[in-house]
Amino acid sequence: MDAAAAKLEERFPGSVLEKKEFRGETSLSLKPESVRDVALYCRDALGFDYFLDLATIDHFDTEPRWEVVYELYSMAEGRHLRLKYSLPENDAEAPTVSDIWPTADWHEREAFDMMGIRFKNHPDLRRILMWDGYPHFPLRKDFPLEGLPSDVPDVAFTGIAPLQGGPFVTAPTDGTTQVREPRAHHTPPLPPKEKFIAEP
């Protein structure tokens, strides 16, 4: 077991709901209310001085729906640690860690922009990729791939992209890669060749 994870468990009994070791990677599932204390302890006592990444997962149709994942790294010792916690669907509010690791500021803005998770006490929680006033959260599972129409006058608009029948959309089939090759629907499908095209 990872030494840092063991120390963390000892320091915060009851806060670690689950720990996983997989190919030398340690993941800890935390209670959401203990995240800030654990994060501070990770930075100050365990030496995780680099906030590598923040990921969010949408477990659509299951409760709790949202999951937030922190990837931490210790520059001095070269170790990784993964922290996770879940949020209920109707209350997607996470504690900010942007004051602990300043780089989390933009990561949290992106998570807010794409997934709609709000970060409490974040200094500047605005959209970062889409524009202010865009009404949807595009990385949620219930957001359609082709997009939804929207209009913010003088800023930007969006439309629905044509998906079916386009030259870049694969049709569902159990055929080989040659059959699955995306092509326009108005051209008749080519018969599969005896040899793969790249072969001499």
Next chain:
Amino acid sequence: MSVTTPVGYDSKVEGNVIFTKLDAAINWMRGNSLWPMPMGLACCAIELMAASSARFDISRFGAEVMRFSPRQSDVMIVAGTVTYKMAYAVKRIWDQMPEPKWCIAMGACASSGGMYRSYAVLQGIDQLLPVDVYISGCPPRPEALLDGLMKLQKKIMGEHAIADQRRKYVEAAA
């Protein structure tokens, strides 16, 4: 569309005098000194740069004067993926270009959204601008851009702005 012969010039007979239609002369001048507004938005812009460099040398067709100010350019080359976030910015730059102006949609993305069937990408710049020439390819090679440019020149040669203007005045006077 009738293509007018730009210049009929016989040095033995005419000396330093050239007889031509005003429209033909203007079209000849416009077509052979197109100043592009390079709207480089993605990898197509790299091919656009290659087209203006020594090997392909877009200056052979009079379009080497890349102007980064829309007020000085004649043809906007939309080279790359136009996201919805960028779309109105492209339109605003287009609106600042003085008439007469033309537009080349370079590559699959600018023409139709290309492989980006996505919530974030405009499905073709022709939703916002009047496009004169579409160039296929992802990205198109510099030769394809030169071919598109020559197509545009051919189109310009067929225009008759002065004749239209004159007809309008005649109709107004009548």
